[in-house]
Amino acid sequence: xxxxxxxxxxxxxxxxxxxxxxxxxxxxxxxxxxxxxxxxxxxxxxxxxxxxxxxxxxxxxxxxxxxxxxxxxxxxxxxxxxxxxxxxxxxxxxxxxxxxxxxxxxxxxxxxxxxxxxxxxxxxxxxxxxxxxxxxxxxxxxxxxxxxxxxxxxxxxxxxxxxxxxxxxxxxxxxxxxxxxxxxx
Amino acid sequence: xxxxxxxxxxxxxxxxxxxxxxxxxxxxxxxxxxxxxxxxxxxxxxxxxxxxxxxxxxxxxxxxxxxxxxxxxxxxxxxxxxxxxxxxxxxxxxxxxxxxxxxxxxxxxxxxxxxxxxxxxxxxxxxxxxxxxxxxxxxxxxxxxxxxxxxxxxxxxxxxxxxxxxxxxxxxxxxxxxxxxxxxxxxxxxxxxxxxxxxxxxxxxxxxxxxxxxxxxxxxxxxxxxxxxxxxxxxxxxxxxxxxxxxxxxxxxxxxxxxxxxxxxxxxxxxxxxxxxxxxxxxxxxxxxxxxxxxxxxxxxxxxxxxxxxxxxxxxxxxxxxxxxxxxxxxxxxxxxxxxxxxxxxxxxxxxxxxxxxxxxxxxxxxxxxxxxxxxxxxxxxxxxxxxxxxxxxxxxxxxxxxxxxxxxxxxxxxxxxxxxxxxxxxxxxxxxxxxxxxxxxxxxxxxxxxxxxxxxxxxxxxxxxxxxxxxxxxxxxxxxxxxxxxxxxxxxxxx
Numbered sequence: 001x002x003x004x005x006x007x008x009x010x011x012x013x014x015x016x017x018x019x020x021x022x023x024x025x026x027x028x029x030x031x032x033x034x035x036x037x038x039x040x041x042x043x044x045x046x047x048x049x050x051x052x053x054x055x056x057x058x059x060x061x062x063x064x065x066x067x068x069x070x071x072x073x074x075x076x077x078x079x080x081x082x083x084x085x086x087x088x089x090x091x092x093x094x095x096x097x098x099x100x101x102x103x104x105x106x107x108x109x110x111x112x113x114x115x116x117x118x119x120x121x122x123x124x125x126x127x128x129x130x131x132x133x134x135x136x137x138x139x140x141x142x143x144x145x146x147x148x149x150x151x152x153x154x155x156x157x158x159x160x161x162x163x164x165x166x167x168x169x170x171x172x173x174x175x176x177x178x179x180x181x182x183x184x185x
Numbered sequence: 186x187x188x189x190x191x192x193x194x195x196x197x198x199x200x201x202x203x204x205x206x207x208x209x210x211x212x213x214x215x216x217x218x219x220x221x222x223x224x225x226x227x228x229x230x231x232x233x234x235x236x237x238x239x240x241x242x243x244x245x246x247x248x249x250x251x252x253x254x255x256x257x258x259x260x261x262x263x264x265x266x267x268x269x270x271x272x273x274x275x276x277x278x279x280x281x282x283x284x285x286x287x288x289x290x291x292x293x294x295x296x297x298x299x300x301x302x303x304x305x306x307x308x309x310x311x312x313x314x315x316x317x318x319x320x321x322x323x324x325x326x327x328x329x330x331x332x333x334x335x336x337x338x339x340x341x342x343x344x345x346x347x348x349x350x351x352x353x354x355x356x357x358x359x360x361x362x363x364x365x366x367x368x369x370x371x372x373x374x375x376x377x378x379x380x381x382x383x384x385x386x387x388x389x390x391x392x393x394x395x396x397x398x399x400x401x402x403x404x405x406x407x408x409x410x411x412x413x414x415x416x417x418x419x420x421x422x423x424x425x426x427x428x429x430x431x432x433x434x435x436x437x438x439x440x441x442x443x444x445x446x447x448x449x450x451x452x453x454x455x456x457x458x459x460x461x462x463x464x465x466x467x468x469x470x471x472x473x474x475x476x477x478x479x480x481x482x483x484x485x486x487x488x489x490x491x492x493x494x495x496x497x498x499x500x501x502x503x504x505x506x507x508x509x510x511x512x513x514x515x516x517x518x519x520x521x522x523x524x525x526x527x528x529x530x531x532x533x534x535x536x537x538x539x540x541x542x543x544x545x546x547x548x549x550x551x552x553x554x555x556x557x558x559x560x561x562x563x564x565x566x567x568x569x570x571x572x573x574x575x576x577x578x579x580x581x582x583x584x585x586x587x588x589x590x591x592x593x594x595x596x597x598x599x600x601x602x603x604x605x606x607x608x609x610x611x612x613x614x615x616x617x618x619x620x621x622x623x624x625x626x627x628x629x630x631x632x633x634x635x636x637x638x639x640x641x642x643x644x645x646x647x648x649x650x651x652x653x654x655x656x657x658x659x660x661x662x663x664x665x666x667x668x669x670x671x672x673x674x675x676x677x678x679x680x681x
Contacts, residue, residue, distance in 0.1 A: 011614065025378060029370075029375050031373075033375065035640070036636055036639075037639075038636070039373070040370035040372070043366065043635070047359055047362045050355070050359055051363065054352050054355040054359060055356065057351075057355075058352035058353060061352055061673055069349045070349065070350040070351060070672065083412065084413060085413075093408075098405060098609070101401070101602045101605070105585070105598040108589070113589075117582065121578040122578075124574075124577055125574050125575065127408065128411050128573065129412075129574055130572075130574040143582060159590070160589065160595060
């Protein structure tokens with residue numbers, strides 16, 4: 001096994017699977033192009049082939065040297081501080097940080113940004129370790145006002161309003177308020 | 186040249202909106218460069234969709250200004266937090282952060298202000314003199330085969346930077362190339378890899394991918410530090426270096442300007458290579474080599490002069506050949522494209538006003554670092570006291586809107602957060618985020634030019650090698666690649 005760890009094998013397996021999926025899916029669009037002999041599949045297949053070679057090279061490197069950085073690499077200074085995830089609460093916090101934005105994005109279509117934004121802002125503050133309720137409420141209000149002021153009042157940016165009641169109604173009310181505000185000047 | 190420069194200056198300062206955009210770029214670049222966890226790339230990615238509402242000159246100028254001042258701003262986080270704002274600020278942290286730990290952060294930041302300005306102004310002047318003749322030469326000598334060869338060389342060089350090993354460097358670039366294949370192929374318009382999702386037929390939009398890989402992944406990295414209790418607040422001091430202290434390092438400044446400019450021309454990783462080369466040369470020429478890495482002011486001076494000297498140089502491949510030299514210049518390509526323009530030698534004929542407004546803005550932006558940098562830096566240092574838990578939701582909100590607004594698709598927000606999670610995991614595993622982004626940008630340019638080139642030479646690949654520039658670039662790319670593979674099996678440097 002050399003210095004190979006399970007993590008190296010899993011990493012290689014993930015990349016080889018990605019390469020296999022992309023190679024397999026390339027048959028879905030394997031059509032000739034009249035003006036170009038190599039067609040639409042040649043370029044992605046070459047990329048996939050080189051990715052397989054690089055993955056195997058990386059696996060061989062890991063076999064010989066483990067996770068060590070290669071000598072003389074430029075720009076490899078910020079080796080991320082290895083956080084200890086053995087404590088389940090740290091891991092749960094990190095998973096929550098990674099997936100909260102994703103849930104927010106998923107809610108944008110049904111709920112809209114105007115309603116979901118304050119909850120998202122407060123949740124991120126809490127996940128980043130802020131526990132003072134007053135600070136969370138004040139800063140959420142400040143960021144929400146900045147967001148509305150800049151993107152709605154100044155830029156009139158078209159943002160997702162949601163498509164379910166009562167969230168859509170809330171967005172419509174915000175937009176109505178903005179129109180009335182714009183009419184003032 | 187002087188007439189054009191004056192015309193560019195009057196266009197820049199003759200319009201209040203353009204002045205406001207310039208000032209916004211100067212302060213925004215410095216501010217975002219200096220806030221830990223975000224960088225000039227975050228600001229640029231957030232602003233990218235909004236440049237559609239500006240004139241092409243204003244849009245490109247804004248990004249050029251952010252590039253100059255953000256490169257300097259990134260030094261502040263490198264010095265105070267040991268978090269380089271961008272890869273090109275990494276060597277600044279080698280000596281800057283030990284200086285902060287010794288309570289000399291003001292001296293390090295002051296040296297970074299002055300040397301960034303000197304390096305940037307010198308580079309801007311050379312850029313103004315060199316870019317147009319080079320563009321004229323490019324029109325006569327550079328065709329699709331040469332551009333493909335340059336892309337190959339750029340990717341070969343990019344793969345050698347930022348990742349833990351050459352293999353991961355190449356894998357980073359290839360991930361970018363693979364993402365770039367999603368959507369319609371550039372020759373026949375055939376849908377590729379849409380996996381049944383209709384919106385993917387238009388490909389992965391550049392803005393959400395950039396926002397995810399840079400801004401969102403940075404937030405996740407900071408979140409990990411918060412969760413693990415490794416987040417450190419900086420010690421801030423305000424005593425700037427004396428003139429005499431800086432004068433003692435004049436040769437280091439001159440050397441770094443030359444190193445920075447020549448490295449900066451390379452597409453792919455110019456400024457990063459410049460900073461490391463500048464730092465490396467400082468160590469090589471020093472009589473007191475052991476003091477480097479322990480708080481030697483010359484380390485900060487060399488790195489910061491070289492990376493800002495590369496900013497002007499990086500504009501040469503972009504404007505003369507249409508090839509981005511780094512992540513931010515890659516975003517400039519998107520600004521050009523949003524206005525139906527293609528960067529490259531023809532821009533000098535189709536939009537000469539734009540070019541000289543950008544040149545003038547870069548010159549003045551570098552001067553601004555010197556003039557307002559010292560004052561502004563003190564304000565920025567105070568802003569650093571804002572806790573990150575309040576900055577993170579603001580940045581995520583801006584990023585969400587930035588991702589959504591360009592095409593009005595919630596899918597793009599999803600793509601951004603997926604790219605953020607992917608970027609975070611890949612960074613932890615030693616992959617290079619700039620490598621992925623360059624692969625994403627250069628992938629489409631590379632494929633299109635390869636296809637056009639092959640049609641041009643009637644599918645005779647040997648013709649590529651009969652064209653001298655093309656042959657030299659392909660050979661240089663292979664030499665870079667082979668040299669890195671050879672080094673890959675040298676003994677490991679940092680056992681973990």
